[in-house]
Amino acid sequence: xxxxxxxxxxxxxxxxxxxxxxxxxxxxxxxxxxxxxxxxxxxxxxxxxxxxxxxxxxxxxxxxxxxxxxxxxxxxxxxxxxxxxxxxxxxxxxxxxxxxxxxxxxxxxxxxxxxxxxxxxxxxxxxxxxxxxxxxxxxxxxxxxxxxxxxxxxxxxxxxxxxxxxxxxxxxxxxxxxxxxxxxxxxxxxxxxxxxxxxxxxxxxxxxxxxxxxxxxxxxxxxxxxxxxxxxxxxxxxxxxxxxxxxxxxxxxxxxxxxxxxxxxxxxxxxxxxxxx
Amino acid sequence: xxxxxxxxxxxxxxxxxxxxxxxxxxxxxxxxxxxxxxxxxxxxxxxxxxxxxxxxxxxxxxxxxxxxxxxxxxxxxxxxxxxxxxxxxxxxxxxxxxxxxxxxxxxxxxxxxxxxxxxxxxxxxxxxxxxxxxxxxxxxxxxxxxxxxxxxxxxxxxxxxxxxxxxxxxxxxxxxxxxxxxxxxxxxxxxxxxxxxxxxxxxxxxxxxxxxxxxxxxxxxxxxxxxxxxxxxxxxxxxxxxxxxxxxxxxxxxxxxxxxxxxxxxxxxxxxxxxxxxxxxxxxxxxxxxxxxxxxxxxxxxxxxxxxxxxxxxxxxxxxxxxxxxxxxxxxxxxxxxxxxxxxxxxxxxxxxxxxxxxxxxxxxxxxxxxxxxxxxxxxxxxxxxxxxxxxxxx
Ligand SMILES: Cc1ncc(C[n+]2csc(CCOP(=O)(O)OP(=O)(O)O)c2C)c(N)n1
Ligand code: SF4
Numbered sequence: 001x002x003x004x005x006x007x008x009x010x011x012x013x014x015x016x017x018x019x020x021x022x023x024x025x026x027x028x029x030x031x032x033x034x035x036x037x038x039x040x041x042x043x044x045x046x047x048x049x050x051x052x053x054x055x056x057x058x059x060x061x062x063x064x065x066x067x068x069x070x071x072x073x074x075x076x077x078x079x080x081x082x083x084x085x086x087x088x089x090x091x092x093x094x095x096x097x098x099x100x101x102x103x104x105x106x107x108x109x110x111x112x113x114x115x116x117x118x119x120x121x122x123x124x125x126x127x128x129x130x131x132x133x134x135x136x137x138x139x140x141x142x143x144x145x146x147x148x149x150x151x152x153x154x155x156x157x158x159x160x161x162x163x164x165x166x167x168x169x170x171x172x173x174x175x176x177x178x179x180x181x182x183x184x185x186x187x188x189x190x191x192x193x194x195x196x197x198x199x200x201x202x203x204x205x206x207x208x209x210x211x212x213x214x215x216x217x218x219x220x221x222x223x224x225x226x227x228x229x230x231x232x233x234x235x236x237x238x239x240x241x242x243x244x245x246x247x248x249x250x251x252x253x254x255x256x257x258x259x260x261x262x263x264x265x266x267x268x269x270x271x272x273x274x275x276x277x
Numbered sequence: 278x279x280x281x282x283x284x285x286x287x288x289x290x291x292x293x294x295x296x297x298x299x300x301x302x303x304x305x306x307x308x309x310x311x312x313x314x315x316x317x318x319x320x321x322x323x324x325x326x327x328x329x330x331x332x333x334x335x336x337x338x339x340x341x342x343x344x345x346x347x348x349x350x351x352x353x354x355x356x357x358x359x360x361x362x363x364x365x366x367x368x369x370x371x372x373x374x375x376x377x378x379x380x381x382x383x384x385x386x387x388x389x390x391x392x393x394x395x396x397x398x399x400x401x402x403x404x405x406x407x408x409x410x411x412x413x414x415x416x417x418x419x420x421x422x423x424x425x426x427x428x429x430x431x432x433x434x435x436x437x438x439x440x441x442x443x444x445x446x447x448x449x450x451x452x453x454x455x456x457x458x459x460x461x462x463x464x465x466x467x468x469x470x471x472x473x474x475x476x477x478x479x480x481x482x483x484x485x486x487x488x489x490x491x492x493x494x495x496x497x498x499x500x501x502x503x504x505x506x507x508x509x510x511x512x513x514x515x516x517x518x519x520x521x522x523x524x525x526x527x528x529x530x531x532x533x534x535x536x537x538x539x540x541x542x543x544x545x546x547x548x549x550x551x552x553x554x555x556x557x558x559x560x561x562x563x564x565x566x567x568x569x570x571x572x573x574x575x576x577x578x579x580x581x582x583x584x585x586x587x588x589x590x591x592x593x594x595x596x597x598x599x600x601x602x603x604x605x606x607x608x609x610x611x612x613x614x615x616x617x618x619x620x621x622x623x624x625x626x627x628x629x630x631x632x633x634x635x636x637x638x639x640x641x642x643x644x645x646x647x648x649x650x651x652x653x654x655x656x657x658x659x660x661x662x663x664x665x666x667x668x669x670x671x672x
Binding site for chain 1: 307311334392
């Protein structure tokens with residue numbers, strides 16, 4: 001882990017303070033991302049961060065890379081265009097769990113299916129933070145939300161399984177309680193050639209925490225600590241034991257041709273003239 | 278007996294919805310509409326209504342679900358704002374093309390980009406040709422009243438069109454205002470029960486909605502019939518507006534005039550700006566200026582002839598638009614349509630357009646007075662200034 005001071009050049013400090021509430025986990029995820037990227041020695045001019053709409057998606061405004069703040073649910077299509085136009089760029093998408101799995105769910109599975117070289121960091125706080133704590137597809141069953149005052153009837157997605165089934169070639173989950181591990185997961189995801197997904201489990205004390213009586217931000221992190229279990233440990237345990245746990249680690253690490261590489265190959269195969277036929 | 282309450286606009290809408298008790302409400306949250314959905318979700322959870330509420334995954338799905346439910350013969354309501362309305366675009370046309378009487382509140386908010394959550398009318402004005410009736414509200418009271426009337430208007434057999442009730446984001450939706458609430462029973466009697474002419478649940482006479490009918494089908498006729506429904510809507514809106522006075526003491530028309538009869542100059546506005554304009558009119562009157570106000574409530578259908586009749590005696594008018602057509606120099610939508618309405622009129626005021634308040638930019642009484650000054654100077658100089666000006670923009 002590099003020192004905090006090293007990430008300052010990556011921040012637009014003139015935009016500070018952030019809009020995030022005290023104790024929000026968004027800053028912890030962004031911190032892990034910046035420490036991860038600082039180890040890679042990438043030219044910041046070659047990095048593009050695309051975000052959707054939500055509290056977490058405000059991250060792009062604070063980052064000193066090429067950034068684009070798009071619309072709710074659509075950062076992946078924007079990012080797909082960017083990556084296809086210029087495959088040399090490192091394209092990172094940051095979005096909330098609502099953005100990724102509700103309104104933008106369709107784009108998520110198709111980006112995974114194509115295996116396009118984009119790193120997607122999902123800030124998973126289990127709710128729509130920005131609009132005031134409504135149910136998201138990641139709100140736990142029976143958990144409370146402003147649109148589910150007596151508990152949510154739905155069953156949430158498992159973002160990692162969803163990504164894996166749809167074809168993502170790198171899939172991992174981390175938590176804000178364990179920022180060093182989260183950082184190394186993100187580092188791996190950034191280095192991966194193909195669509196890489198990080199389910200970053202984070203806390204929204206203001207809505208999710210309050211509605212579900214989870215206490216202070218520190219209590220929410222303690223809750224994470226008490227519920228986390230590594231993939232290795234989980235592997236040997238029966239399903240009912242791990243059912244309510246947050247399983248962390250790398251779930252998928254595959255090699256499958258990356259989309260823009262295939263695209264370029266096709267281009268070369270048919271040659272300039274043929275392609276215009 | 279009415280109850281007077283201090284309420285924010287979103288709660289006034291939720292309260293009207295509780296009294297109407299629609300069968301289905303599919304919704305997706307977006308600022309500043311969100312509190313309508315939240316308050317209503319609580320009402321559903323507390324069994325204050327029988328509504329089936331569906332928390333969908335996007336606005337496209339919200340209106341799609343509304344369309345399905347309405348085609349099945351239910352009374353359906355929903356609400357949105359800005360990007361949400363934009364995402365509904367495809368479905369807006371399906372709802373009106375299928376003649377489904379859905380009632381939707383749109384809490385006006387600017388459209389991206391750049392991202393902005395504050396009030397302007399670019400969202401609903403963009404949807405002005407989608408075949409929906411549009412009723413604008415000056416305050417929470419009007420929003421409440423409009424919603425109740427909207428149900429009757431939409432479901433009227435001569436109309437059968439969806440209705441959008443507009444309310445300015447934050448300025449009305451999140452400000453406390455005085456609202457006279459009706460008793461539940463008179464509202465229930467007023468809206469009655471829905472009598473759908475066709476229903477997917479009518480298994481004896483199974484209908485088909487929206488099927489492809491080929492190049493030689495009836496698409497053109499369907500559109501012509503839709504235009505007729507919109508034409509018929511005017512009389513129905515007037516009648517419902519008068520009848521509404523019977524239960525509330527407040528009657529509604531296409532527009533409302535204030536000190537306009539003997540006025541030389543007029544301000545034309547819709548939404549919350551009308552309140553600011555009324556105060557400006559009073560202050561200018563005190564200084565001896567003959568100024569009046571026309572507050573437009575009904576933008577779709579557009580009451581062209583009635584507006585011409587009400588304004589032809591005016592020397593010059595300031596037409597306020599909270600959105601821009603971005604079409605060159607023709608001005609905002611209200612201006613464009615009003616100017617077009619006057620094309621064949623013998624007597625017409627000189628019309629000036631003031632585009633104001635985009636993305637929530639403040640509009641105060643002095644700015645409102647400034648519009649009147651500008652048109653007065655324009656008239657006395659005889660110099661025709663540009664007809665379209667941006668009010669309060671940092672140049
Ligand atoms: C088309 C559209 N619909 C709705 C919204 C309103 N909206 C903004 S953010 C958001 C949800 C945010 O939740 P999430 O994506 O989980 O991010 P978080 O705020 O929790 O970080 C919604 C519904 C919008 N901006 N655009
Ligand atoms: S509302 Fe929740 S997600 Fe949004 S900034 Fe506050 S704590 Fe974070």
